[in-house]
Amino acid sequence: MEFLVVRYAQDHKLSTRQRIIETAGRRLKNDGIVGSGVAALMKDAGLTNGAFYAHFESKNDLVAATIADQLGIQRQVLAQAPHGALGIEQFVRSYLSVGHRESPGEGCPSAALLAEVGRSAEVIKREYTDGLLGIVDEVAIRLWPQDPSSIRAQILGILGSMIGVMQVSRALADPALADAILEQGIQVALTALRNVQPSQPLSS
Amino acid sequence: MEFLVVRYAQDHKLSTRQRIIETAGRRLKNDGIVGSGVAALMKDAGLTNGAFYAHFESKNDLVAATIADQLGIQRQVLAQAPHGALGIEQFVRSYLSVGHRESPGEGCPSAALLAEVGRSAEVIKREYTDGLLGIVDEVAIRLWPQDPSSIRAQILGILGSMIGVMQVSRALADPALADAILEQGIQVALTALRNVQPSQPLSS
């Protein structure tokens, strides 16, 4: 029986891979998917472009892994929020804040990359879907612990609203207007959250 | 005094410029700003890349003009909707429809390009801001003809919500979920529209 030869720390390559994914998060959110080159993504991690394909099958492979990682981080942050509706309200106010608007690289991957994800390969859309549903469940369990999955679609709609509001705020050239829409977005989201019910409202 | 020499129809060059802008609308919305090359944009208009700089100063110049044009079209469509809240409700349902989701190239420029606009040059953000405010005013005058500008920020927030919901629906790999979020987005938007008031709600 042969022994496993370990010339590097056993997790060296894996930790390099993880470092690439983490630095890629900031770059992709700042410059977009198409706007970020493989060479730049590797340089951010302190490596050269040649090493890329030892860690990932393709650029799409890294993008998919990065989006999954980013949404996972967002979910963990949310998991540390206070329980119940109060924690969610804090999340909404923090999400729709000026600080978040000014730091896309440190912020929500959806706000930075959503439309590009919609144009991307199926593998990326699947990772995005899974990651977003993780966040949705994290919110849902706080608002309706009895049956979180029954309010999934409603939470999804509210998160989508918040993402759109953040994007508009970033795109507006008028700073006062950019601030005002954040405040309105908070009102829209909080109102919608108050209206969340476990089943579709019926008209009769 | 010299006469103006006109070898081509007087509006020939202008109409070519307009054709480029119109065909660029579809291409940019389908492939994104960074994802659309100048050569492809010109080919769509039946021209070669060399002619581009006779019509536009730069790619950014075309993108800015195209975004202004696209938002203008969207405003005109809205202007033909029935007066009052009913017209707006129709607009919301048509915006958050499966048809719109499946045809980004024929749809809303914000849903397709918003995050990229946020990363773009100031000239593009300014054209975007102006164009979006035109749409906002078109909605506002239907909901609050007495003083449309007083509900600008609120309308802006609602439009932002709708844009985000459309983007999420396009990015989800799960068709049932993608449909469900559209329905939820309609509810969120209509509820918010019902709550629109001419001044900020005060707590005391």
Add this chain to the structure above:
DNA sequence: TGTACATCAGTGAACGCGCGTTCACTGATGTAC
């Protein structure tokens, strides 16, 4: 009416550059004996 010339929208090749991806190689680290 015919010929020389001017205009100018559009062509297509070329510029330097960065893209995603491939690959021969390096050099640090380990084992074998």
Add this chain to the structure above:
DNA sequence: TGTACATCAGTGAACGCGCGTTCACTGATGTAC
């Protein structure tokens, strides 16, 4: 303890290609006389 060899994460040059932009040229259309 020393030397030959194996492993393999990472390097850096190169591949073909498309990018945004420039520019010498074409050719259709007009005027001048």
